[in-house]
Amino acid sequence: MVRCYSIVLSIYLFCSSIYASNDWSQFEAHDIYPVADKSNCVFPFTYKDKVYNDCTTDGDNGNLPWCSLTSTYQGIGTYCYNFWNSTLQCLPKFTINGKTYTQCDYLSKTAMYKQCKTNNSAAPYRYCIEDIFTKSGRSLNQVSSCDPAYKALSPFHTMCYGPSNYAIPIPITPTEKQELLDMHNAYRANTSARYMFKLYWDDELAKIAQNHSDMCFFDHDLAANRYSTLYNWKNGQNMVMTNEIRSGLADLLDMMFSSEIVNFVYGTGCAPDPGTCLHYTQGVLNNMTRVGCAHTHCVFPDRIERYLTCNYILSQYTNNYMIPYVPSKVPAVDCPSKAVGNLCDCGNKICNYNNGEYLDPATCDCKTPVTKRSIGEQDPNSIKHPNSNEEPFVTMPPGKKIGLHAPKNSFN
DSSP, rough: OOOOOOOOOEEEEEOOOOOOOOOOOGSSTTOOOBBBOOOOOOOOOOEEEESSSSSSSSSSSSSSSSEEESOOOOSSSSOOOOOOOOOOOOSSSETTEEEEESBBBSSSOOOOOOOOOOOOSSSSSOOGGGGOOOOOOOOSSOOOOOOOOOHHHOOOOOGBOOHHHEEEEOOOOHHHHHHHHHHHHHHHTOBBSSOOOOOOOOOOHHHHHHHHTTOOOOOOOOOGGSSSSSSOOOOEEEEEEEEEEEOHHHHHHHHHHHHHHTTEEEETEEESSSSSSSSHHHHHHHHOOOOEEEEEEEEEEEEEEEEEEOOOOOOOOOTTTOOOOOSSSSSSTTTTEEEETEEEEOOOOOGGGGTOEEOOOTTTEEEOOOOOOOSSSOOTOOOOTTTTSOOOSSSSSOOOOOOOOOOOOOOO
């Protein structure tokens, strides 16, 4: 049975944001960050067929002004504030829980980063980034020095950008890896599908997910820019961002899936609004065997943005997300000798999907269908050709708002 949690936190999926304006006085937090940093921006840039000559809040990255790192937006961007130049100043002396401080410090036994108290009622506490990071002028564009193998796959490859100057990669422990796998597999087993492969961890997918997570920018990179040198086909992705840093990673995944499963209508897609179930449908795509996730804390003076990014060995597409598996009264009926619970266990085996191969759930052998099929067809050996020119269907179409979206509370 799928576990459900009641977690009170602000969590953001790939959502829409406020109307943009080039009047910087209208941007949120302009009083806290009065100085812009556009050193990594490429102007003009084109985003959704519109040309921008300045930073914007249009799109799906929240309420802070951002810009693109490429002339045609590739899902790679950065905030436009200079976070090193903040009006938030530490009080010379302040008391927390009966203890007096005269400088930045860990304000509780469980505090992860040093903070101080400010005289700003909207942002009463400040993270002391000068005690965490070394200020550098390092460019986010690392195309000239990145691994040639990735650069050969795409001139805008995710591995050729970042990390953000405010990113702290948080290693995922073996226990957390297993918990993420268990949570994925619990939802997958709950589908009662003719076949649904058990997921295994993949370090290569996790490595690329980590690079994207470390950009500290809430948007999906394009599938063409996260090709792996090991698997040269398009893969899928889910992202979660929250300002809460205590909940377990599997709990965040559970919250994401449990909020969307109720919006999924098999054969139809997401109801009532397109995009409100696409994290879930990516997670239960039946022919996947591998996933790799990454965890990052992005520490800014007024807040922490916590990112969980999971890359999957295969992606959903617009013509198949509404039927990510084939239902059956008898789960795992297509893999009687490989069934473990309601899942088909072929280990972490993959096939040459670029050549049209598929993984047979009954034998765990790679086979080639006699006729070309699409994963949209209800057949165990069906698969969408993953190097198709069609762009994978990411977890949220631009401009759509979903139930878990909440107004950003960073500057309240």
